[in-house]
Amino acid sequence: MTLFDFIQRLLGREKPSGALAKERLQLVLAHDRSDLNPELLEQMRREILEVVQKYVEIDLEEGDVSLETGDRVTALVANLPIRRARPLVPQGNADATLAAAPDPEGTAAVGAGESLASGPAAPGLSTTEDRDPLEASPIP
Amino acid sequence: MTTASARIILICSGKGGVGKTTLTANLGIALARLGERTVVLDADFGLRNLDLLLGLENRIIYTAQEVLAGNCRLEQALVKHKQEPNLSLMPAGNPRMLEWLTPDDMRTVANLVAERADYVLIDCPAGVEQGFKNAAAACQEAIVITTPELSAVRDADRVIGLLNSQGVKPVQLVLNRVRPKMVANQEMLSVDDVTDILALPLLGLVVEDEQVIVSTNRGEPLTLNGNGSPAARAYVNVARRLRGEEVPLIDPSKQRRGLRARLLDKLRKSGTF
Numbered sequence A: 001m002t003l004f005d006f007i008q009r010l011l012g013r014e015k016p017s018g019a020l021a022k023e024r025l026q027l028v029l030a031h032d033r034s035d036l037n038p039e040l041l042e043q044m045r046r047e048i049l050e051v052v053q054k055y056v057e058i059d060l061e062e063g064d065v066s067l068e069t070g071d072r073v074t075a076l077v078a079n080l081p082i083r084r085a086r087p088l089v090p091q092g093n094a095d096a097t098l099a100a101a102p103d104p105e106g107t108a109a110v111g112a113g114e115s116l117a118s119g120p121a122a123p124g125l126s127t128t129e130d131r132d133p134l135e136a137s138p139i140p
Numbered sequence B: 001m002t003t004a005s006a007r008i009i010l011i012c013s014g015k016g017g018v019g020k021t022t023l024t025a026n027l028g029i030a031l032a033r034l035g036e037r038t039v040v041l042d043a044d045f046g047l048r049n050l051d052l053l054l055g056l057e058n059r060i061i062y063t064a065q066e067v068l069a070g071n072c073r074l075e076q077a078l079v080k081h082k083q084e085p086n087l088s089l090m091p092a093g094n095p096r097m098l099e100w101l102t103p104d105d106m107r108t109v110a111n112l113v114a115e116r117a118d119y120v121l122i123d124c125p126a127g128v129e130q131g132f133k134n135a136a137a138a139c140q141e142a143i144v145i146t147t148p149e150l151s152a153v154r155d156a157d158r159v160i161g162l163l164n165s166q167g168v169k170p171v172q173l174v175l176n177r178v179r180p181k182m183v184a185n186q187e188m189l190s191v192d193d194v195t196d197i198l199a200l201p202l203l204g205l206v207v208e209d210e211q212v213i214v215s216t217n218r219g220e221p222l223t224l225n226g227n228g229s230p231a232a233r234a235y236v237n238v239a240r241r242l243r244g245e246e247v248p249l250i251d252p253s254k255q256r257r258g259l260r261a262r263l264l265d266k267l268r269k270s271g272t273f
Helices: A003-010 A017-034 A038-055 A094-098 A112-117 B020-033 B064-069 B103-114 B130-137 B150-165 B180-184 B191-198 B211-218 B230-242 B259-269
Strands: A056-058 A064-070 A073-079 A082-085 B007-012 B038-042 B087-091 B119-123 B141-146 B171-178 B202-207
Touching: A017 A064, A017 A073, A017 B150, A017 B191, A038 A056, A038 A064, A038 A073, B007 B020, B007 B103, B007 B130, B007 B150, B020 B038, B020 B087, B020 B119, B020 B141, B020 B230, B038 B103, B064 B103, B087 B103, B103 B119, B103 B130, B130 B150, B141 B150, B141 B191, B150 B171, B150 B191, B171 B191, B191 B202, B202 B230, B211 B230
Parallel strands: B007 B119, B007 B141, B038 B087, B038 B119, B141 B171, B171 B202
Antiparallel strands: A056 A082, A064 A073
16 A cells, blocks of 8 residues: 555545455345346336335335345345335325326436445445345335 | 265365465375375366475376276375375376266265275366366365455355355365455455355465465475464464364454554544545
8 A cells, every 4th residue: 555545545535445345246246146137137126116116105216126145145125215105195295296106217227236335325225234135214 | 886984075266376276285285294194186187286286296197087997096096195195196187188077987086085085185176167066076075265356256156156056065265365464454355354255164264475386386385394384384274173173263464453554443433434
């Protein structure tokens, strides 16, 4: 490590490469181990979102369905912040009408890797362990 | 087929050049020095190197191939080590022929040598193709060796998956060529990172050691001449753990931490980054 690197890191600008290696490895192994091709995964993600949207209104910006791996087991993890349950009567404010079910196709373009990396934005995404597959965390 | 009394252990990695053959040679010598009758079986017949590391390259006349064909007796193909008579080498074949080696052939050979040994170590070829499948068919348990590099760990993971699906048990891990300084600076995957990801029990930890190259040049495995160097000590410890001895594992990256590493740790804890 050069002095420049050290200063960069001290300033918090650069992550040590060891941590980056672990992150990249975990992501690639999640896919290696599951043997799912990206196309199938994408299709599955789209269908899952469609089903979930039938019942609850979810935040598609924050939502994420991805593969995670730990202890040689790959889990499909869906983190879908719920705005509100569908059957509830709308409260009558302007927001409620605006937020009416966005097109599920809109999320289809989000790649598993990218949305995982943008984790800290969503509650509960910053920890990768000890999570139940298919958990859904509500927006506070 | 006879049930072998020996433990038949596959040494594999997936990726080439991570230290399979070096581990096989050193572990073979170390076990032999601990009084175990040991046979090292070079399953990598296309690119065989185990003879070279053991300094036995000029003494190979027959291979397992001739034994299987009935052209020689088993004793003729087993090459006894000069300084360590408890250790013998069995080359699976020579690089020119042997398209016909099958998983059954390997199983037969391994069981044959197992009848007169306590340990049979199979040096597996790199890759996950036929050579690996042949070698894996002959073993009961396995040691996966890897280095703390992305590609090596990824390939090791693939091999572990294949071994699991074949019911090979136990599968243990040796982490090779660890650079404690780089780990302390967090510029290399740590021991914990690798064991977390691969989820295997750690059988041994070998630090990067220039003496390994010197010993290869001489054709004398490090474990042959006492255990002066760090790698030699690590190999002997692997042998002892394999026999069931309790030998504590010392993570070299956690031993002598420099001021800078400790300072960085403190900063991280305080939430600076």
